[in-house]
Amino acid sequence: MWKWLHPYAKPEKSYQLAGKLLPWFVVLTVITFIIGLLWGLLFAPADYQQGDSFRIIYIHVPAAMMAMGAYSSMAIAAFVALVWQIRLAEMTVAATAPIGAVFTFIALFTGAAWGKPMWGAWWVWDARLTSELILLFVYLGIIALYNAFSDKVLAGRAASILTLVGVINLPVIHYSVVWWNTLHQGPTISKFGKPSMAVEMLWPLLIMIAAFATLLGALILMRFRNEILTRESHRPWVRQLALNNVKITGKN
Amino acid sequence: MKTMFRALFSAFFQVVAKELQGAFRHGSDILNPVWFFIIVVTLFPLGIGTDPALLERIAPGIIWVAALLAALLSFERLFKDDFIDGSLEQLMLSPFPLAWLVSAKVFAHWLLTGLPLLLVSPLLATFLSLDIDTYIALFLTLLIGTPILSLFGAIGVALTVGLRKGGILLSLIMLPLSIPILIFSTMAIDAASYGQSYIGLLALLGAMLITAIILAPFAIAASLRVSVS
């Protein structure tokens, strides 16, 4: 397997591979989003308890899942980067962090907007929302650390280490928050989403999850390509690419 | 006369513009104090419990203490880098009045640190279950109070900028000086939460702000002359 993968460990090859994969991801994203949104917003029946407000679930749950998914892929990439010293994996960590942060933000915001009519408050210190908030802080910490280094190779390594520390710590944080929440006996909360769903509600959710997953993939590919371009900007192939794409401006 | 004023204002504008330009080139760095502010505020509900009544009771204190700490983190940036690279010297050798130029720097500092706190304050209000009237009071005290913090902080930084380990000293100087702002602001917010009038307290803060705007630049300029010599 490593032999087959080897040529793709070269930045230029992986840039091209990412470029070849990207259109497929984009097309899949658009199709699943259209189907999922139409189905979820128009055809799925209203929830008998929550009415139409439950339709927020179609972005909340996929965003929350992909926020975690993004972190998992970052963690795997960080592990690969640190164990096998593969620079492309470091780039993946850097490329994924902002996307994960945005997805986490969406999950938080939609959670709050769903909670307002349900609990009467925009924000309650519910275990899930709180863990989600801490996940956002962790993401932002990683991004800030990455941006603080001017040498992007070192930055990638530092961000990878922090990501792995987060992997060990995130479950602990999650369970501590859950435990803390039960001790504090916050406002009684009907947990979101988990109860067995009617099939006609579940299908659009699955499609939306697929949509967010492909969107995550497409965005990772795009940002991954950016990272490669930044770090390889001295190589002839990037220079040629730049000359083909941008007109030279400025004073000569 | 007219050209002199124009030169004065273009110098002010240039100082602000270059500060912002430099800060934005650092990218997400400029948001760090705000994130610090948000994280500190979220630590309190996690530490003392999520009972909305309790949170609302202590919210003014939490938010103002967090704002103070966040401001402390950002003060160093005000003159330290300029001192190290020598642009502070050049600023002091400019034919424009030093007090005027440092006010521009303080204004830029407020735009980069005070204003973001104002912008994220609605978020914190929801975290701490503030009602709308209390929130308005909070917003107004932040609006008047954060520029005072920037001005006071600039004096502190100007006094310590030449010292090799000025960091903790700066906090020791600054925190006692900012106690009045903390007290008046939290009093105003408390009054608002009981539905009482807090105009008087706001006026007091406003008076402090105006005094600070008029006097602080001269104090900053004088302190810089001491620190840099």
Next chain:
Amino acid sequence: MAFNSLADFFAMGGYGFYVWLSYGISFLVLAVLIINTLTKRKKILKTVTQRIAREERIKKAKNRKDTL
């Protein structure tokens, strides 16, 4: 179809504000992320061309004698 009319659809059974706010903000944020990614690519390529232009200028200036 879960709704009888367009007005019903926008009202979302009284939860219209929250539902559309959620969807609106979510897609807005996603759009910002996508635009940011695309402009970042442009910016990277532009800095590369700027560097090429700079190298040209350095080459041109090599022959001058009256500089520091």
Next chain:
Amino acid sequence: MLHCKMLTVVREDRILFKDLSFTIKPGEIVQIEGPNGVGKTSLFRLLIGLSTAYSGDIFWQGSSIDKDREFFYQQLLYLGHKTGIKPELTPLENLQFFQTLHAAKQDIDLWFVLAQVGLAGYEDVTTAQLSAGQQRRVALARLWINKCPLWVLDEPFTAIDKSGIAVLEGLFVKHAEKGGIVLLTTHQDMTLDSSLLRKIELGGAAADEDYV
């Protein structure tokens, strides 16, 4: 005309110099000489009003520099050990900033000036990415765009090679011919004709003996 009367500076418990008096007339290029640690930089910093810890008087065009700072600073260009260049801005932006802040020449092609100091091709990179020598060149570019008669230059030749020194010396001579004053320190050998250069010797025996 720059006139100093009875300057005395005490640092911690050491006398750097005592009762120093001199006058510099328009059109003079003056080199302050003396071994390391004799207080050349300290002298410069009081001449430009940055440091106030001294006794004695300094007059520029007949008025005390502490009294009429703004008038003095309109006519002063100072270049210190620290470049005064902001690393997060580009050389172009740095010079633009200098133009506004020090009322320098506006109608001048900064690209041309930067090419003159050997920075062609580096005009729009952030200065942080430049070498120390290049950063000094950005600072030196100020010599081309200011209108000040008094130049106070602390080690202007640092990180400049022989031919570059000759270019700068040519610039000094031209400045002096127009009635300007150049006050400088340097460790490098100058090729300037000694009739054009006046030297002021600092310290030596007098300073070394005096411990308070």
